[in-house]
Each structure stands twice: as C-alpha cells, then as structure tokens.
Amino acid sequence: MAHVQAQGFAAAGVSVGIAFFPDERLGPEDLMRLADERLYAMKAQHRRARTGQG
DSSP states (O other): OHHHHHTTOSOOOOOOOOOOTTTTOSSHHHHHHHHHHHHHHHHHHHHHHHHTOO
16 A cells, blocks of 8 residues: 555545356356446446535
C-alpha cells in the first residue's frame, strides 16, 4: 500500500469475478463471461453502497 500511496494514490482495491467449472458453465468462454458479469455487478453494488444509493 505504501508504494501505491507514494505514486499519488490514496488507496487501492482489487475486484474479482468468480465462476465455477463445471457447475455453472460448459466452456472457458462461458466461464470468463460469467466471471466478468459478476465482477462488474459487484463493482456496481459497492459503488452504490459508497454513494448511499444501494
């Protein structure tokens, strides 16, 4: 974190999208698509929570 702050950023975060094979999808493209959808859904949820809209 100190390295990130030294670069001029106050904080840093990590976002991850997760999908499970073979339970949820049949192939790698489907897994990546589902993980990506979940990643952006979670980011939107956190953004709404930070702004008091969710």
